[in-house]
Amino acid sequence: MKKITSQQQRVLDCIQIYLNKTGFPPTRADICKELGFKSPNSAETHLRALEKKGFISIESGTSRGISIINNDNKLTQAxxxxxxxxxxxxxxxxxxxxxxxxxxxxxxxxxxxxxxxxxxxxxxxxxxxxxxxxxxxxxxxxxxxxxxxxxxxxxxxxxxxxxxxxxxxxxxxxxxxxxxxxxxxxxxxxxxxxxxxxxxxxxxxx
Amino acid sequence: MKKITSQQQRVLDCIQIYLNKTGFPPTRADICKELGFKSPNSAETHLRALEKKGFISIESGTSRGISIINNDNKLTQAxxxxxxxxxxxxxxxxxxxxxxxxxxxxxxxxxxxxxxxxxxxxxxxxxxxxxxxxxxxxxxxxxxxxxxxxxxxxxxxxxxxxxxxxxxxxxxxxxxxxxxxxxxxxxxxxxxxxxxxxxxxxxxxx
DNA sequence: TATTATACTGTACATATATTCAGTATATTT
DNA sequence: AAATATACTGAATATATGTACAGTATAATA
Structure with a gap:
């Protein structure tokens, strides 16, 4: 797994928190609202970076089509x-x-x-x-x-x-x-x- | 929890399976495709019934805004x-x-x-x-x-x-x-x- | 008997959403 | 020094999607 930047980590965390709270993934606009971005493209580029690095997968053309890829680092959980x-x-x-x-x-x-x-x-x-x-x-x-x-x-x-x-x-x-x-x-x-x-x-x- | 019909159960199962497979909930059209319905309104009415009976919640105006309500509270989930x-x-x-x-x-x-x-x-x-x-x-x-x-x-x-x-x-x-x-x-x-x-x-x- | 719930098809449309394009700026790598 | 990655704003747009409306039909309920 490639290294992640602090902003990308914030976006990744945001997706996970949104998922826990609502049960479905956020839109680009949702991420902007949560993290204070003013353009949906801010979220978009971060998402693309996260996808390229293998942290998430994005279903093209699909609303809320984000899913977090589990590397199963569940060390704390049996x-x-x-x-x-x-x-x-x-x-x-x-x-x-x-x-x-x-x-x-x-x-x-x-x-x-x-x-x-x-x-x-x-x-x-x-x-x-x-x-x-x-x-x-x-x-x-x-x-x-x-x-x-x-x-x-x-x-x-x-x-x-x-x-x-x-x-x-x-x-x-x-x-x-x-x-x-x-x-x-x-x-x-x-x-x-x-x-x-x-x-x-x-x-x-x- | 109120009783569920067999068709409503199929829709509920469909949502769960879609979630497991993709990581995000299905659209009305997705449900139709999975279960063979020809009108998005078929899925819509089943979703409304499931919501009314307390099996799911639907976020209005939100794409894929379906989440399954599990009555087992997270405390006893352990x-x-x-x-x-x-x-x-x-x-x-x-x-x-x-x-x-x-x-x-x-x-x-x-x-x-x-x-x-x-x-x-x-x-x-x-x-x-x-x-x-x-x-x-x-x-x-x-x-x-x-x-x-x-x-x-x-x-x-x-x-x-x-x-x-x-x-x-x-x-x-x-x-x-x-x-x-x-x-x-x-x-x-x-x-x-x-x-x-x-x-x-x-x-x-x- | 009338009413409500279930179970669909089919069409239509406003809006929610992904996604592209055009910029600006800084830091890192080659 | 040039290229690439990061980190944004802002606007535009095609399409993905929720949702209402109009029907049809059967079963259950009051």
């Missing part, structure tokens, strides 16, 4: 906002902005080993171990998994949650916990396979 | 230590010190409606709805329960987790979610029965 990502049949569950349905505030060490995001479950392939539709799996991003771990894996374009079982150096088996589903045998030599992470816990709201 | 209580076969799960196995740090409003303690599950009587041995059920202490709720009930000296079903003014049925278990018919006139609370969520660590 909590964090964790994204909830939908398990889409085709395509990997990435942390891209458009895939984030909501965020959940949760202590960092909630699931003992720490985790990276929540994955919303589709289907019942793991129902016998109590993983039901729309449950939220706490996923720790890693590719170091052991036999018997519940993993989030991508096979070609499909993302699934299954038990992991290495059969041989080149063969991996993905095992469901539901007799209506078949084991998936993966040949690492010929198939595009990737471990997204493993389940370290589960959350359900009802 | 984290809390929640006790984990074992489901002992005999005796009610009380908050007495000797029954507390451990505590878990968790945001107050983690399970949307708020809750009082975690109950560690014994047995598999609710396995078909994904409640497994050693899972932690988030319990809200209440005796206002509806048919179909998952309740924590005490019958004589036994505490169980089951579906609640009122059959008649004096007959309540406790239904497991496991074909190996039988329904329990409770005659309120002759049996000592008490609702400890109901399940508002579930937590599993692995």
């Amino acid at each position: 909590d964090n906002e964790y994204p909830v990502i939908g398990l889409v049949a085709a395509g990997s569950p990435t942390l891209a902005q458009e895939n984030i349905e909501q965020t959940i505030n949760c202590p960092n060490k909630f699931f003992d080993s720490g985790f990276d995001y929540f994955l919303k479950v589709k289907g019942l392939s793991m129902k016998d171990v109590g993983i039901m539709e729309d449950d939220l799996i706490a996923v720790k991003k890693t590719n170091e998994v052991s036999n018997g771990d519940i993993v989030i894996a991508r096979l070609e374009d499909e993302v699934t949650v299954k038990f992991f079982q290495r059969k041989s150096p080149k063969i991996v088996e993905l095992e469901p916990a539901n007799e209506d589903y078949e084991n998936i045998v993966v040949d690492l030599e010929y198939q595009d396979f990737h471990i997204e992470g493993k389940s370290v816990g589960l959350l359900r709201k009802n | 984290d809390n230590e929640y006790p984990v209580i074992g489901l002992v076969a005999a005796g009610s799960p009380t908050l007495a010190q000797e029954n507390i196995e451990q505590t878990i740090n968790c945001p107050n409003k983690f399970f949307d409606s708020g809750f009082d303690y975690f109950l560690k599950v014994k047995g598999l009587s609710m396995k078909d709805v994904g409640i497994m041995e050693d899972d932690l059920i988030a319990v809200k202490k209440t005796n206002e329960v509806s048919n179909g709720d998952i309740v924590i009930a005490r019958l004589e000296d036994e505490v169980t987790v089951k579906f609640f079903q009122r059959k008649s003014p004096k007959i309540v049925e406790l239904e497991p979610a496991n074909e190996d278990y039988e329904n329990i018919v409770v005659d309120l006139e002759y049996q000592d029965f008490h609702i400890e609370g109901k399940s508002v969520g579930l937590l599993r660590k692995n």
Whole structure:
């Protein structure tokens, strides 16, 4: 993160304070009023500088389209906002902005080993171990998994949650916990396979 | 808080999701785009209804001037230590010190409606709805329960987790979610029965 | 039965707002 | 010495946006 000038800091603080107070970001005119500027261009140039330095993002052509970019310097807080990502049949569950349905505030060490995001479950392939539709799996991003771990894996374009079982150096088996589903045998030599992470816990709201 | 219609709930959810995604509230047009309305007035009337019912506030004449009113005051928003209580076969799960196995740090409003303690599950009587041995059920202490709720009930000296079903003014049925278990018919006139609370969520660590 | 709330489409318009252009001035960097 | 970044004023403008008005229709309520 680049260094910030004192005036730019004032503008950044102003945006945060305005957000806390009203629930929505200020306009250029609002910032001028708060900080005593007489021209909206004063706010504009500061905003552009803050955007260039990566402190905020500005949605072009959008009223109040300012959002503060969190570098997550929440050293004082143990909590964090964790994204909830939908398990889409085709395509990997990435942390891209458009895939984030909501965020959940949760202590960092909630699931003992720490985790990276929540994955919303589709289907019942793991129902016998109590993983039901729309449950939220706490996923720790890693590719170091052991036999018997519940993993989030991508096979070609499909993302699934299954038990992991290495059969041989080149063969991996993905095992469901539901007799209506078949084991998936993966040949690492010929198939595009990737471990997204493993389940370290589960959350359900009802 | 007054009751909300399903369409109004959709609009409220839409605002929250838009806020999470962009950092600022939606315009009327944005809401229309998200929910498929063809006139900005559709969003407008829903917003007015939500404002009238106290779910949101609208700043007049202000672009994107919508803010969601959360009735949970920031004072209780802080984290809390929640006790984990074992489901002992005999005796009610009380908050007495000797029954507390451990505590878990968790945001107050983690399970949307708020809750009082975690109950560690014994047995598999609710396995078909994904409640497994050693899972932690988030319990809200209440005796206002509806048919179909998952309740924590005490019958004589036994505490169980089951579906609640009122059959008649004096007959309540406790239904497991496991074909190996039988329904329990409770005659309120002759049996000592008490609702400890109901399940508002579930937590599993692995 | 009349009234109110819900749930929309569609048009129109005043104004709220982002954004550009034209300046002035000082400090910092190349 | 020239270029760039900072830090403003002031005016102009295209458009983004709230909001009113005119309808249609159904369900709930008094």
